[in-house]
Amino acid sequence: MDKADIGLTGLAVMGQNLVLNMERNGFTVAVHNRTTKTMRDFVAANPGKKLVPCESLQDFVNALKKPRKIMVMVKAGAPVDGVIDQLLPLLEKGDLIIDGGNSYFEDTERRAKELEAKGFRFIGTGVSGGEEGALWGPSIMPGGQREAYDLVKDIFVAISAKVNGEPCVTYIGPRGAGHYVKTTHNGIEYGDMQLIAEAYDILHRTLNLSNQELADIFAEWNSGELQSYLIEITAEIFKRIDPETNKPLVDLILDEALQKGTGKWTSQNALDIGVPTPTINAAVESRCISAIKDERVAASKVLTGPQVQFTGDRKQLIDAVRDALYMAKICSYAQGMALLRAAGKEYDYNLPYGEIAAIWRGGCIIRAQFLNRITDAFRREPDLPNLLLDESFKADVTKRQASLRLVVQTAVSMGIPCLALSSAIAYYDAYRTARLPANLTQAQRDFFGAHTYRRLDKPGDFHTEWSQ
Secondary structure: OOOEOEEEEOOOHHHHHHHHHHHHOOOOEEEEOOOHHHHHHHHHOOOOOOEEEOOOHHHHHHOEOOOOEEEEOOOOOHHHHHHHHHHHHHOOOOOEEEEOOOOOHHHHHHHHHHHHHOOOEEEEEEEEOHHHHHHHOOEEEEEEOHHHHHHHHHHHHHHOOEEOOEEOEOOOEOOOHHHHHHHHHHHHHHHHHHHHHHHHHHHHHHHOOOHHHHHHHHHHHOOOOOOEHHHHHHHHHHHOEOOOOOOEHHHHOOOOOOOOOHHHHHHHHHHHHOOOOHHHHHHHHHHHHHOOHHHHHHHHOOOOOOOOOOOOOHHHHHHHHHHHHHHHHHHHHHHHHHHHHHHHHHOOOOOOHHHHHHHOOOOOOOOEOHHHHHHHHHHHOOOOOOHHHOHHHHHHHHHHHHHHHHHHHHHHHHOOOOHHHHHHHHHHHHHOOOOOOHHHHHHHHHHHHOOOEEOOOOOOEEOOOOOO
16 A cells, blocks of 8 residues: 555544544545554454554554654643654654644643754644544644644645635644644633523523423524524433433433533633633633532532522513523633734734634534624734624624623522623623722732832822821
């Protein structure tokens, strides 16, 4: 068989599906796995396909066309470094290594600099869409040397999701830019999921809606401005009946949301570079509080809240929750895009904001009709500082803010937690406020720590002996 166009090591489900996607699109793929049996079983399960099985890394490297292109699909962290360290002695300068896992962007920064100094090419590539996306078309976010991306561009374009014929992949920027954008995508994803969960909780607890009613509501929402993959699957989830108990499956699932850390990375980095992302942070915090299930159960027996019944109009509340969810979504995405803007400057990434939104329209978890409008906003004004200032989005939030306020008020009055929804309206109000109470904060800091403050009426830094 001829030399392979690309190689992939790390044949868990994501790796296997990417291989099948590449092969289906006409590329010959060399495959390797640390556990040889996994590789053999995979090849045996896919007879007649253009796969080159490789039992050793040396065989794997020898099977590839030069300059070699190798995609690494292993667990983030030390395993990625381990594979790279094993590959380097077998490669030649100019060969390309692609880390396609969910690596932390600072690890990618380090690897990019180290490998470039040694004469190798390296791409840190965010891949979103889960197992199905990997097989049929993910959203791909590659960052590294531009010439490195050019080597693999045809493959990535071929295997990516397509929206109106446009591939959901673009060159993101240098070094860790691709993995930074993927991390931010996941932070936005956390926000989306938490906002949807809170909308469900408010509807369920205030109106006592059945799961079928909830399924119908979310299905209807999916036909409008909220159309998205997450709203679509939410409607499907409410329909599923557990075959063992004949009860709705969602009601049997433990209310403890796990996390792999990428959403937390978004919040941590936002704090590091001083960008407010309260809705994303609230989503991370909501998963954290969900994890202390035993404490919550104990607290529920001793801590009291309001005993209020909803007496308003059911249809009006359902419509208000829909509008509130949409406005909160705009605020959450505004935070995520503002974070990308700040990171682009902080790390010299020169990120293509409109194109990033465009490649998120298909393949990835946050894919939604809504992303077309974000793409349009940045194409109208590439230097747009915040989505809330775009004329189209400004009109949307102006029209819907009363609904978001009503929904948050309703939830608070009934004792229903809504960390993400309430953070969204607070972000909106803070962003539109010309004078915040930080003047008092600065006075306090100067009082107890002589940290100084600046004044409105004259330049310079000032300190006051407050206790005199």
